[in-house]
Amino acid sequence: MWTRNSAFLLAIAFTTATPSARGLPVDDRVPGGIAVIPIGDMTRPEVYLEQQRVLVVGSPGRWHAVAGIGLDVTPGEISLQVGKPGAARRIPLKVLPRDYPTQHIQIQDQRKVEPLPGDLQRIELETARMAAVKAHWTELEDPALDLRQPVAGEISGNFGLRRIYNGQPRQPHGGMDIVAPKGTTVTAAAAGRVALVGDFFFNGITVIIDHGQQLVTMYCHLDRVQVKPGEALVAGTPIGAVGQTGRATGPHLHWGAYLNGAAVNPALLLGATSR
Known part of the structure; x- marks a missing residue:
């Protein structure tokens, strides 16, 4: 039987078929912005920011971590951790200031x-x-x-x-x-x-x-x-x-x-x- 759940699963199957063709967010590394970070691992990496797991999309060798930067983050250097906690490598990330009206x-x-x-x-x-x-x-x-x-x-x-x-x-x-x-x-x-x-x-x-x-x-x-x-x-x-x-x-x-x-x-x- 065709249901709304069927439609949802079909939509997911279609969009995941060609991840490289799908759009990424605008990379805007400010408080309240988004950092889009390319990662060249051959297997899907686990990425963390401040102990929160980060969304990852893409394909082997062409992954992108898509990290939200909180409005309360102080401008300066922060870092993503790629890999399991305790055995991760660090990717530095510079957060720029943004003066909101x-x-x-x-x-x-x-x-x-x-x-x-x-x-x-x-x-x-x-x-x-x-x-x-x-x-x-x-x-x-x-x-x-x-x-x-x-x-x-x-x-x-x-x-x-x-x-x-x-x-x-x-x-x-x-x-x-x-x-x-x-x-x-x-x-x-x-x-x-x-x-x-x-x-x-x-x-x-x-x-x-x-x-x-x-x-x-x-x-x-x-x-x-x-x-x-x-x-x-x-x-x-x-x-x-x-x-x-x-x-x-x-x-x-x-x-x-x-x-x-x-x-x-x-x-x-x-x-x-x-x-």
């Missing part, structure tokens, strides 16, 4: 700026749930790295913005905000499996998709969801609709992307036709 936002609900004690307990539990999903390693030979923008619209908030809510500094913006009318269909950026669906204090109604090898995308502030945890998806599958849930000043999609647990600029992963 500041964005001031006024919101009416002060609880979304200064949560109450009960809110803080909820936020702690929700943060732990999302962190576990982002840290989960799903073995997949060649995840798709040429993502598609999940909804058309104006970019109202770029990745990395230093955000100030009601005059109070908060965490940098870990995704891309795309403005679209409430109810506009949101689609999966690539083939994957739904890892988490929930309604969170800050993120509102949210879907997180696991694309394999710790490449994860997140879709927040949705009005409604039409997928379930564990469901296999192909690229372009409708997953929900644009909304204004959680900490949001208007209808939009917050789209996040994560590599080896680090939030990275989703624009670096967009396929050439989406850039």
Whole structure:
């Protein structure tokens, strides 16, 4: 019987058949960026950054490690470890500075700026749930790295913005905000499996998709969801609709992307036709 899972498996088989023809992300070695490192090993290497396993795609002698660089990383030299922990060789990597602009936002609900004690307990539990999903390693030979923008619209908030809510500094913006009318269909950026669906204090109604090898995308502030945890998806599958849930000043999609647990600029992963 043909099912959505069959479609997912077919899509994976097709995309892994010719990994050399598939796009790699933009190499931008800054906090919040992505490092694309060629590795000439004849067998698929295991690569680590700060004890987090790193996504590897390619073919014998032509591998590429695709490492997310956290927004909190201090510019300077860091290193990838190639091989099993304790017996690895080191590849130095220079992280360049990036001065992200500041964005001031006024919101009416002060609880979304200064949560109450009960809110803080909820936020702690929700943060732990999302962190576990982002840290989960799903073995997949060649995840798709040429993502598609999940909804058309104006970019109202770029990745990395230093955000100030009601005059109070908060965490940098870990995704891309795309403005679209409430109810506009949101689609999966690539083939994957739904890892988490929930309604969170800050993120509102949210879907997180696991694309394999710790490449994860997140879709927040949705009005409604039409997928379930564990469901296999192909690229372009409708997953929900644009909304204004959680900490949001208007209808939009917050789209996040994560590599080896680090939030990275989703624009670096967009396929050439989406850039």
